[in-house]
Amino acid sequence: MSDLFPFISPASVENVVTKKELPLYKEIAWDYENNKPVIENGDFKIVEGNEAIKIWIYKALLTPRYLYKIYSWDYGCELRELIGKGYSKGLTKEEAKRYVKEALLINEYILEVDVKEVILNSDVLKVNMNIKTIYGESEVII
Numbered sequence: 001m002s003d004l005f006p007f008i009s010p011a012s013v014e015n016v017v018t019k020k021e022l023p024l025y026k027e028i029a030w031d032y033e034n035n036k037p038v039i040e041n042g043d044f045k046i047v048e049g050n051e052a053i054k055i056w057i058y059k060a061l062l063t064p065r066y067l068y069k070i071y072s073w074d075y076g077c078e079l080r081e082l083i084g085k086g087y088s089k090g091l092t093k094e095e096a097k098r099y100v101k102e103a104l105l106i107n108e109y110i111l112e113v114d115v116k117e118v119i120l121n122s123d124v125l126k127v128n129m130n131i132k133t134i135y136g137e138s139e140v141i142i
Helices: 049-064 091-106
Strands: 026-028 046-048 110-120 123-135 136-141
Touching: 026 049, 046 049, 049 091, 049 123, 049 136, 091 110, 091 123
Parallel strands: none
Antiparallel strands: 026 046, 110 123, 123 136
16 A cells, blocks of 8 residues: 555655754843943843843834844834824824834744734834743833
8 A cells, every 4th residue: 555656755854844942042131211231340231031032122123124234124123114104093003013013023032922002192102012932921012
């Protein structure tokens, strides 16, 4: 019976895709109020895990996509595209949710993004979201 289709065989071990193990995510600690890195004893403070991913999120959402050649086209966010478009508030909020999800799901450490609330007050955009990473769930407010 196994000779009926000799060219079809079960997947070999080489063909099976295994979930790769990601290294512990590390990032330089960030002072959000002054928008600069945290320095302790003359050296950058390093944070790990979800705290490091929160810093990556903060930087990714504040960096305009496609503007700086130093970053790949995958990095950054297109929220600035919403400025001056004259869209309704509802459409602007939905587009902001979409842009945030697109920007964050590029990171392989982030598994899910659930944007809970988008607050738009004249020229300030605030996003409240829950993220699920390989390290667990966390709330992020930007």
